[in-house]
Amino acid sequence: MQRISIVIPIFNEAGLIKLLIPALEERLVACLDGYELEILLVDDGSSDGSFDLLVEATAGMPHYCIIRLSRNFGHQIAITAGMAEATGDAVVVMDADLQDPPEVVLEFVKKWQEGYHVVYGVRESREGESAFKLLTAKLFYRALRSLTNVDIPADVGDFRLIDRKICDVYNEMREKDPYVRGLISWAGFNQVGVRYARDARAAGTTKYPIRKMVKFAIDGITSFSTIPLRLCTVAGSVLSVFSFLGILYFLYLKLIARDIIDGLAATAIIVLFMGGIQLLGLGIIGEYLARIFHESKGRPVYIVQDRVQARETA
Numbered sequence: 001m002q003r004i005s006i007v008i009p010i011f012n013e014a015g016l017i018k019l020l021i022p023a024l025e026e027r028l029v030a031c032l033d034g035y036e037l038e039i040l041l042v043d044d045g046s047s048d049g050s051f052d053l054l055v056e057a058t059a060g061m062p063h064y065c066i067i068r069l070s071r072n073f074g075h076q077i078a079i080t081a082g083m084a085e086a087t088g089d090a091v092v093v094m095d096a097d098l099q100d101p102p103e104v105v106l107e108f109v110k111k112w113q114e115g116y117h118v119v120y121g122v123r124e125s126r127e128g129e130s131a132f133k134l135l136t137a138k139l140f141y142r143a144l145r146s147l148t149n150v151d152i153p154a155d156v157g158d159f160r161l162i163d164r165k166i167c168d169v170y171n172e173m174r175e176k177d178p179y180v181r182g183l184i185s186w187a188g189f190n191q192v193g194v195r196y197a198r199d200a201r202a203a204g205t206t207k208y209p210i211r212k213m214v215k216f217a218i219d220g221i222t223s224f225s226t227i228p229l230r231l232c233t234v235a236g237s238v239l240s241v242f243s244f245l246g247i248l249y250f251l252y253l254k255l256i257a258r259d260i261i262d263g264l265a266a267t268a269i270i271v272l273f274m275g276g277i278q279l280l281g282l283g284i285i286g287e288y289l290a291r292i293f294h295e296s297k298g299r300p301v302y303i304v305q306d307r308v309q310a311r312e313t314a
């Protein structure tokens with residue numbers, strides 16, 4: 001019998017757990033006949049007691065396994081940890097907040113049986129998201145596509161099914177700032193999208209504050225593109241040409257026209273502008289440098305504190 005692993009990252013979702021487990025049982029486990037199921041709940045260092053609630057809610061159900069990371073490592077790393085622990089012939093990644101409807105997994109499995117190696121969900125509509133999130137997400141996915149030469153589909157999250165072959169490829173990558181969906185697109189093989197309507201969160205609030213969204217966006221871009229660095233070179237070259245023309249112009253005013261230059265405003269504008277551009281360039285280089293630094297340290301990507309197989313607690 002083929003085995004399917006479901007990986008669900010969980011961070012401070014205490015209010016969700018009593019909804020999540022019954023929803024998975026009714027809308028997924030009961031409908032996936034003919035497959036052996038393993039559900040890996042990755043507790044990403046929750047501090048609100050989610051771990052204990054998970055252990056309690058899954059008692060006596062041996063198809064659940066709870067993996068507790070030693071602290072909060074972030075959504076992408078929680079997924080990475082789950083994928084490394086998964087033993088299925090296919091691995092499904094979905095969020096804990098039921099924004100990704102469990103029924104869609106059945107469609108993923110159908111496509112997988114047709115021979116696709118990756119089946120990802122394409123968000124046709126998104127319920128209950130703020131206008132700001134919708135706009136920034138839209139702009140980001142478009143920007144990422146134009147900045148990279150990897151074909152990362154737009155409006156696609158991490159909700160997907162991944163064949164064992166690709167899961168093995170992914171597990172070998174061990175990147176420190178992983179951009180999961182991009183790395184999986186990068187792997188190639190046969191990939192296909194399934195359109196679905198993304199529901200609103202079943203309970204709780206988003207665990208992606210602006211700070212995490214910005215890191216996520218920069219990880220996405222720096223993982224797959226060096227175009228921002230190229231843009232620094234282009235901006236530097238263009239500004240150098242203008243600077244040279246400016247120098248000639250000011251020399252002309254000073255030596256030939258003998259004009260009096262109104263110094264302060266012009267100097268202030270030039271200094272502030274150049275200072276801003278230089279810091280921006282340094283910041284962009286710094287982002288790449290920081291990632292090289294992370295990669296070079298040889299620390300593990302995450303640390304597993306506990307593994308609880310429901311069977312043991314029943």
Ligand code: UDP
Nearest residue numbers: 009010011044074075078095096206207208
């Ligand atoms: N999550 C996580 N670690 C984090 C942040 C989020 O494991 O540091 C989990 C969270 O519990 C949820 C999933 O990742 O299951 C997606 O997060 P969320 O729903 O908050 O993101 P959004 O849907 O708002 O983009």
Ligand code: MG
Nearest residue numbers: 095097099201
């Ligand atoms: Mg969500």
